[in-house]
Amino acid sequence: MITVDNISKTYGNRKVLDGLCFSAEGRKITYVFGTSGGGKSTMLKILIGATAPDSGEVRYGDLDITALRGRSLDPYRKRIGVLFQNNALLNSLTVAENIALPIREHTALDQNIVHIMVKMKLELVGLRDFEDLYPEQLSGGMQKRVALARALALDPEVVYFDEPTSGLDPIIASVITKLIKDLNRLLGITCIVVTHAVHEAMKIADKIILLYRGKVLAEGTPQEIRESADPLVQQFITGSPDGPISFHASSKDFRDDLLVG
Amino acid sequence: MRNLFGYVGRAFIAFLGILSRIYFLFRETLVQSRIVLHDPVRRGQAGILRRIDEVGARSLPLVMTVSAFLGIAFTVLVSFQLRELGALSYLPGFVAVALLREVGPLITALIIAGRVGAAFTSRIGTMKVAEEILALETMAINPVRFLVVNRFLAMLVSLPALTVIASVTALAGGFLYGNLRLGITLDTYLRETLDVIVFKDVYSGLLKSVVFAAVIVLVGCDRGFAVEGGAEGVGRATMLAVVSSTLTIIVFDTIMTTAFYG
Ligand SMILES: Nc1ncnc2c1ncn2[C@@H]1O[C@H](COP(=O)(O)OP(=O)(O)OP(=O)(O)O)[C@@H](O)[C@H]1O
Numbered sequence: 001m002i003t004v005d006n007i008s009k010t011y012g013n014r015k016v017l018d019g020l021c022f023s024a025e026g027r028k029i030t031y032v033f034g035t036s037g038g039g040k041s042t043m044l045k046i047l048i049g050a051t052a053p054d055s056g057e058v059r060y061g062d063l064d065i066t067a068l069r070g071r072s073l074d075p076y077r078k079r080i081g082v083l084f085q086n087n088a089l090l091n092s093l094t095v096a097e098n099i100a101l102p103i104r105e106h107t108a109l110d111q112n113i114v115h116i117m118v119k120m121k122l123e124l125v126g127l128r129d130f131e132d133l134y135p136e137q138l139s140g141g142m143q144k145r146v147a148l149a150r151a152l153a154l155d156p157e158v159v160y161f162d163e164p165t166s167g168l169d170p171i172i173a174s175v176i177t178k179l180i181k182d183l184n185r186l187l188g189i190t191c192i193v194v195t196h197a198v199h200e201a202m203k204i205a206d207k208i209i210l211l212y213r214g215k216v217l218a219e220g221t222p223q224e225i226r227e228s229a230d231p232l233v234q235q236f237i238t239g240s241p242d243g244p245i246s247f248h249a250s251s252k253d254f255r256d257d258l259l260v261g
Numbered sequence: 262m263r264n265l266f267g268y269v270g271r272a273f274i275a276f277l278g279i280l281s282r283i284y285f286l287f288r289e290t291l292v293q294s295r296i297v298l299h300d301p302v303r304r305g306q307a308g309i310l311r312r313i314d315e316v317g318a319r320s321l322p323l324v325m326t327v328s329a330f331l332g333i334a335f336t337v338l339v340s341f342q343l344r345e346l347g348a349l350s351y352l353p354g355f356v357a358v359a360l361l362r363e364v365g366p367l368i369t370a371l372i373i374a375g376r377v378g379a380a381f382t383s384r385i386g387t388m389k390v391a392e393e394i395l396a397l398e399t400m401a402i403n404p405v406r407f408l409v410v411n412r413f414l415a416m417l418v419s420l421p422a423l424t425v426i427a428s429v430t431a432l433a434g435g436f437l438y439g440n441l442r443l444g445i446t447l448d449t450y451l452r453e454t455l456d457v458i459v460f461k462d463v464y465s466g467l468l469k470s471v472v473f474a475a476v477i478v479l480v481g482c483d484r485g486f487a488v489e490g491g492a493e494g495v496g497r498a499t500m501l502a503v504v505s506s507t508l509t510i511i512v513f514d515t516i517m518t519t520a521f522y523g
Pocket residue numbers: 011012014016034035036037038039040041042043085163196
């Protein structure tokens with residue numbers, strides 16, 4: 001169970017998160033939805049303890065993540081896996097070395113066993129033949145899958161996904177979506193997925209949280225979200241350009257901005 | 262006036278901030294180096310030999326070329342002065358002392374700060390920008406152990422070794438000039454040199470090179486970790502790393518020379 005309690009984060013004068021509250025159940029798939037630039041990655045970085053919120057609390061079970069700093073986060077971090085938006089694979093290591101790295105670091109397993117584990121993780125994402133290539137020799141979608149294999153290296157309890165399918169072709173995107181579903185249904189891994197792709201979320205999520213202006217706009221099962229009467233929610237799921245949500249990220253009025261200059 | 266004070270004050274506070282960061286980086290590097298050295302598996306994975314090849318062996322051509330020319334130029338200048346005084350027989354000893362104590366360690370450190378320290382900053386800075394360092398931390402892998410320890414240990418071996426090689430090359434360059442232009446025989450040159458130099462000349466130079474190695478690694482890596490703001494940030498940090506390690510090396514050099522011989 002992950003609980004986000006009233007977190008706020010401001011960069012400069014841009015209030016990115018503004019009293020965000022929600023909870024995500026263990027062994028379930030929770031999708032967090034938001035507009036681009038709406039603070040999804042920021043929220044995820046707070047959840048993994050990489051960024052400190054200005055206020056508020058994140059709890060994993062009875063562990064208060066926001067109270068921990070530096071090395072004291074390590075026990076939590078060994079229990080989670082993170083798929084970063086830009087993959088963040090180590091470019092100086094091969095695919096196999098990237099996946100082996102956390103295993104070597106945190107277990108005393110024999111070289112051969114590490115190798116077998118790497119093979120298994122790569123098989124899971126369908127890339128067993130690519131272990132000796134370097135990340136830059138792979139396509140974006142393949143890098144994403146390697147990054148996922150690395151996130152799974154230590155058999156985490158929770159995996160955080162930042163935009164797992166953006167920039168991928170529809171087939172690979174649905175392969176990844178299915179993978180998320182399998183991780184959850186077959187291995188019981190808690191999945192927290194941050195995305196702006198609505199339709200996948202509707203297919204596999206146990207719970208959907210809509211993030212808007214740094215707060216939770218709506219939350220519930222896909223069914224509940226689909227049936228919501230709120231026009232804002234409807235615009236989110238239909239992706240219509242016309243509606244209450246403006247695509248402008250600035251808080252200042254355009255006319256005022258022009259007149260000042 | 263107030264502006265000037267404000268500027269100097271802010272610069273001073275920023276400087277203190279960097280000093281404390283480097284102090285913590287140094288402490289962490291020592292702690293982690295101990296861990297790596299005591300664990301055969303980690304020692305193997307750290308790839309220290311590969312790093313020594315990269316920072317040490319591959320710097321040899323540059324270091325040797327520069328020091329050979331420098332040795333010749335230095336000997337030319339000194340011999341000109343000594344001949345005026347009719348004291349040309351002091352040439353080999355004079356050159357040896359200056360090269361071993363001062364020129365060899367200093368020039369080697371400056372070359373390596375430019376060639377290797379800058380590469381540390383851009384490598385680590387690029388990783389910072391690509392969130393690779395964040396990924397390491399998220400996997401509970403200590404970035405200092407992963408990125409700094411092998412560079413630190415490799416430099417601790419490479420820089421003293423390069424310094425010895427640079428000094429010997431420079432001395433050889435000096436002998437070449439003394440032999441070909443001034444007609445001093447190898448026998449005389451060697452005897453005159455060995456008569457003058459003492460063990461302290463050698464170990465003071467080596468001690469300097471150890472300190473310089475730490476400066477280059479710590480300043481280079483710290484700048485890399487501090488990078489913000491994309492490729493431009495990496496470029497700026499790399500430039501700053503070379504400037505600050507050059508300055509630090511010169512200051513430490515003066516302090517140590519004064520302490521040993523002042
Ligand atoms: N380190 C930072 N410094 C300053 N501003 C930041 C920083 N990180 C994020 N921001 C700002 O916070 C806002 C939200 O960024 P974030 O990356 O969380 O959005 P996102 O929802 O993940 O967007 P996307 O869907 O495009 O990935 C943006 O306006 C961004 O400019």
